[in-house]
Amino acid sequence: MKLTFLGTGTSHGIPVIGCHCPVCTSSDPHDNRYRSSILIEKGDTKVIIDTGCEFRLQALRCGLDSLDGVLYTHAHADHLMGLDDLRVFTGEARRLPIYSLASVLETIGKCFPYAFAEFSYKGVPRLEMVEVKEGEIFHIGDISFQAIPVLHGAMRIAGYRFGKAAYLTDVSDLLLEENAERLSGLDVLIIGALRTKPHWSHFSFDQALENARRINAGTVYFTHINHETSDAEIRRRYLPDACPAYDTLTLEVDDE
Numbered sequence: 001m002k003l004t005f006l007g008t009g010t011s012h013g014i015p016v017i018g019c020h021c022p023v024c025t026s027s028d029p030h031d032n033r034y035r036s037s038i039l040i041e042k043g044d045t046k047v048i049i050d051t052g053c054e055f056r057l058q059a060l061r062c063g064l065d066s067l068d069g070v071l072y073t074h075a076h077a078d079h080l081m082g083l084d085d086l087r088v089f090t091g092e093a094r095r096l097p098i099y100s101l102a103s104v105l106e107t108i109g110k111c112f113p114y115a116f117a118e119f120s121y122k123g124v125p126r127l128e129m130v131e132v133k134e135g136e137i138f139h140i141g142d143i144s145f146q147a148i149p150v151l152h153g154a155m156r157i158a159g160y161r162f163g164k165a166a167y168l169t170d171v172s173d174l175l176l177e178e179n180a181e182r183l184s185g186l187d188v189l190i191i192g193a194l195r196t197k198p199h200w201s202h203f204s205f206d207q208a209l210e211n212a213r214r215i216n217a218g219t220v221y222f223t224h225i226n227h228e229t230s231d232a233e234i235r236r237r238y239l240p241d242a243c244p245a246y247d248t249l250t251l252e253v254d255d256e
């Protein structure tokens, strides 16, 4: 299956509004980062993880013209607020399924009640919530996913495994004991890594790499990166052990 990075930036995106730092004014296109999201495709099935504020721009950039479902990691604004633009993939006859843990779906329902209403006016997104339990394996079209609980500060949120890859963003603890089996045998690990310094609810680059090593992950990609470190600097410091993902990067991922 094919994976495309739609966005690889932290909650501000890069450039940050009003910031004149070297990364925000960089001419390297890798230093332009929309809010974090990925697209996974296999056969005719297309699934995205999270719909941040730039979902519309990301969908246009990658030519997205169909969608079978959306997985949500958690309901922070930078992962959720593009939800309304899902309406182009829904209609009177079709509700688009969105998948996540119960706690995440509850918040999404409070933010966008009209998308789930029984009688809604024309033109609003028509979505259907599908609750997934921690550790559950579920299928969307040709792709099977597993929900992997991780900690984001004090909050339990969802990461997802699909084939030999896992997407774990906004993470400060991989809960290695309970996830040992779920995180074994990964060819590709996409892991949130905010910056050089530790942060209470995000791994630093070093912490992300250290955790990737503990689960013996194959190729490691950092995502959800902030503006304190340029793409070139992260490459210089971490290749070949880990690589910063960048917007529009595509990868092939093997099935289990």
Ligand SMILES: [Zn+2]
Residues within 6 Å of the ligand: 010, 011, 076, 078, 079, 170, 224
């Ligand atoms: Zn985030």
Ligand SMILES: [Zn+2]
Residues within 6 Å of the ligand: 015, 016, 019, 020, 021, 022, 023, 024, 025, 227
């Ligand atoms: Zn900046």
Ligand SMILES: [Zn+2]
Residues within 6 Å of the ligand: 074, 076, 152, 170
């Ligand atoms: Zn978050």
